[in-house]
Amino acid sequence: MHSVIEQVTARIVERSRNSRAAYVQQMQDAQEQGVHRARLSCGNLAHGFAACGSDDKQALKLSNAVNVGIISAYNDLLSAHQPFEAFPDIIRQAVHEMGSVAQFAAGVPAMCDGVTQGQPGMELSLFSRDVIAMAAAVGLSHNMFDAALYLGVCDKIVPGLLIGALRFGHLPTLFVPAGPMPSGLPNKEKAKIRQLYAEGKVDRDALLQCESDSYHSAGTCTFYGTANSNQMIVEVMGLHLPGSSFVNPDTPMREALTREAAQQVIRLTDQNGDFTPLYQIVDERSLVNALVALLATGGSTNHTLHLIAIARAAGIIINWDDFSDLSAVVPLLAKVYPNGEADINHFQAAGGVAYLVRELLSAGLLHEDVMTVVGRGLSRYTQEPFIEQHKVVWRDGVKASLDATILSTVDEPFSADGGLKLMQGNLGRGVIKVSAVALENQVVEAPAVVFDDQDDVKAAFESGSLNRDFVAVVRYQGPKANGMPELHKLTPYLGTLQDRGFKVALVTDGRMSGASGKVPAAIHVWPEASLGGPLAQVADGDLIRVDARRGVLQLLAADDTWLSRGQEMPSAAATHHQGMGRELFAPMREQVNCAEQGASVFSFTGID
Structure with a gap:
């Protein structure tokens, strides 16, 4: 193992010792209490299978039959999730073939950030992750299930499902993807x-x-944003079947993998003698593997929130120092838009996850000795699925990249580091992703132009007042202020100004898209402005240095008197608390923690 991977893992283990022990004990207690229908009263059980057919009812009366709970984020609005409409029937049939039952336990909400980007609904987006976790818990609370399958792909959905799943970590668990849409208009165009x-x-x-x-068409958007980053990290954590993340919808292989996932989760149950609950898979090592895979592929900055929240649900404490230290030694091996011109289908064709895992394992950058849904050892994920005689079989994946412009080697990476850095200074702590930022744009020192609303950036751009070097400070966008929306609508304006030759950067307590691109952006800055953080006291013209190479986020001033200016949150910010259902989320805005704690409303034993 690479020494830094070992060191970061060791300090996460030590930092999490008490909270992880408390979590494992909770899961073991749940496991010992019984995870199947035998604990239910006759009345409970009758309600639970009242709508089932006679064969399923008879099976559910027996403790040796497995009942699989399906938690799905299906809806017609999300192209990535529309294929899930047909999955429950495929799963039920596959499970019946093994003498067991599958019940649709819950549908969880699923927001399309592409639809809500720049709209009021985006202010519910991050909170939807925690709502999804709670909705998944409601579905599994009936205690009718011996195992669970989770159907989800996109931005907040997979993290929310995984947080919920981890609180039922005593159950064998498998995540089932739907795959990306076929390639369309090139991302650069x-x-x-x-x-x-x-x-x-x-x-x-x-x-x-x-x-x-x-x-x-149906399927995940093909750029490498949060949705495809989700699939990458879940597979490398060993929660998908090997090679299943990036198979297109409505193909024979996609259906075959869905059937195989349904049957594999049954094999992991206590009744089938190979009991492998989720809490034995998600541990400190698998989470470090997720971080490494994210960094090696230039993945979504949203996971500097989500992976922290996921880890906390498993009793594990990670922070931005861990991301930054790993990024310094994990090379960038993939170029997928916005870090390159290829899309996720090109990545898959070039060798995909199997090649990536093989390359990272060979360099000692991943923990091999981890448990997965297909057994112990991450080397199983260097294999790819094929169909033989109507069954899925796995063979070794490619040993060399089939397109060196998309997937490279550890010896000749696209960049020596993962391009994700901790930013800190007198403006607070944040993160920056520079894997798509040209070297000459990674340091910007320029006067601040302050905005309290993202819509004001468009107006300033159209007026021509931004035709100069500047650092856009877009504040009051943190989780407590308005739910921490993505500010992706700013990208075309800032990108255009950068293309005109101006030195431009963004500093914000909000988020950028998972497809954060060529403009340097120090994001997730905390303490957030609405809590009186330093961003609240920045004024137009203050000289700000955004140095992504050294991780510096600094207001350059002779002294600290600027911190005592007494500027307050504008009253107009309250308009973001009403309409489009935002008033319903007031308790979440009050309870949410800071970005480096995952921007979550949850508290867990031993952590909070």
Whole structure:
């Protein structure tokens, strides 16, 4: 093992010793109490299978039959989740073939950030993760189930499902993906047309046609944002079947993998003699593996929140120092948009997860000795699925990249580090992703232009007042202020200004898209402005240094008197607390913790 991987893992283990022990004890207690229907009264059980067919009722009366709970984030609005409509029937049939039963336990909400980007609904997006976790818990609270399958793909959905699943970590658990849509309009062309629209050089019809050609069918959006980062880390954590993340929907292989997932989770139950509950899979080592995979592929900055929240649900404490220290030694091996021109289908064709895992294992950058849903050892994930005689079999994946412009080697990486860094200084702590930022743009020292609302950036751009070097400070976007929305609508404006030759950077207590791109952006800054953090006292013209190479986030001043200016949160910010259901989330805004604690409303034994 690489020494830094060992060191970071060891300090996470030590930091989490008490909280992890408390979590494992909770799961072992639940396991010993019984995880099947034998504990239910006759009345409980009758309610639980009242709508089942006679064969399923008879099976559920027996303790040796497995009942699989299905938790699904299906809806028609999310292209990535629309394929899940057919999955429950596929799962039920596959489970019946093994003499067991599957019941649809719960549907959880699933928001499309692509639809809500820049809209009021985006202010519910991050909180939807914790709502999903609670909804999953409601579905499993009936205690009818011996195992669980989770159907989800996109941004907050998979983290929410995994947080919920970990609180039922005594159950064997498998995550079932739906796969990416086929490739459409190249991502570079899409970004170009978005910028042309921002400059007024193409009309809305051209923009809509561009977007429609990009997002054109069922399946996950093909750029490497949070949705595909989710699939990457869940597979490397050993919670997907090997090679299942990036198989397109509505293909024979996709259906075969769904059937195999349903049957594999049954094999992991106590009744089948190979009992492997979730809490034995998700541990400090598997989480470090997730971090390494994220960094090696230039994945979504949203996981600097989500992985922390996921870890806490398993009694494990990770922080941004862990991300930053790992990033310093984990090389960038993948170039997928926005870090390159290829999309996730090209990544899959070049060798995919199997090649990536093989390369990282060979360099001692991943823990091999971990438990997975297919047994012990991460080397199982260097294999790819194939169909033989209507069954899924696994063979060794490619040993060399099939396209060196998309997937490289540890010896010749695209970058020596993972491109994710901790930013800190007198403005607070935040993170920055520079894997898509050109070297000459990674240090910006310029006057601040302060915005208290993201919509004001567009107005300033259109007025021409931003045609200069500047650092955009977009504040009051933290979790307590307005739910920490993504600010992806700023990207075309800031990107255009950078292309015009200006030195431009963003500093915010909000989030950027999982597809954060070429403009340097210090994000997730805390303490957030609404809590009186330093960002609240920044004024137009203050000189700010954003140095992604050294991790410096600093307001350059002779002394600290600027911190005592007495600027208060603008009253207009309260308008973000009403409408589009935002008033219902007031308790979550009050309870949510800071970004480096996962921006979550949950408290767990031994951690909080």
